[in-house]
Amino acid sequence: MPKTLPQFSGDLSASAVLRVECGREGFARARSFTRDTLRGWSLDHCCDDATLVITELAANAATHGARRTPGVPEIRLAFLLDPTHLLVSVADTDDHPPVYAPAGTSLDEHGRGLCIVDALSEEWGWAPTPPVGKTVWARLSTRPATPCPPI
Numbered sequence: 001m002p003k004t005l006p007q008f009s010g011d012l013s014a015s016a017v018l019r020v021e022c023g024r025e026g027f028a029r030a031r032s033f034t035r036d037t038l039r040g041w042s043l044d045h046c047c048d049d050a051t052l053v054i055t056e057l058a059a060n061a062a063t064h065g066a067r068r069t070p071g072v073p074e075i076r077l078a079f080l081l082d083p084t085h086l087l088v089s090v091a092d093t094d095d096h097p098p099v100y101a102p103a104g105t106s107l108d109e110h111g112r113g114l115c116i117v118d119a120l121s122e123e124w125g126w127a128p129t130p131p132v133g134k135t136v137w138a139r140l141s142t143r144p145a146t147p148c149p150p151i
Contacts, residue, residue: 014041014081022062022073030058030077037079038086045144046086049120050079053138054088056113060136061092078135081142085122089137091129098126098136 016037020026034051038044054077061075073093080087100114117124121138129135 011082013083014079016079018077019074020058020077022058022075026075027055027058027062030054033077034079034088041081043081043086043142046140046142050086050088050140053117053120053140054090056116057088057090057136057138060098060113061090061094064092064094064096064098084142086140086142087137088140089135091133091135093133095128095132095134097134 016033018030018033020030020033031051031054034054035047038047038050043050058075058077062073076091078087078089078091080089098114100118102115114124117138121140124136124138126134126136
């Protein structure tokens with residue numbers, strides 16, 4: 001798992017950042033912000049995957065990082081767009097690295113978030129965020145999906 005943010009292939013086209021409190025309203029706001037931002041960037045075709053990825057990353061940050069933060073914890077969502085990729089990231093105050101447990105035959109209710117992120121992104125990783133915390137990121141292609149050929 002890379003411990004640095006990926007390099008972009010060209011100039012940044014756009015960026016957006018949002019801070020949300022960990023909780024039901026914050027997660028709803030994160031999903032709305034993701035959809036609204038991508039629609040504004042004419043990336044409707046990336047909306048579902050990016051929203052699911054940001055939801056999983058935010059849920060992990062709230063579950064693992066926020067509980068170590070006194071008061072009402074916040075997480076920071078960020079979106080960076082270049083001509084071919086969208087980088088989504090979630091920063092929290094926990095210094096512990098994310099734990100990726102490949103999906104098996106388990107029917108556990110929790111623990112599959114990073115497997116979903118792995119399946120939907122071209123790559124993902126994390127980086128320390130000095131002075132405290134980390135940023136978990138995922139890079140998604142902005143190219144429209146190729147339709148399946150007829151059977």
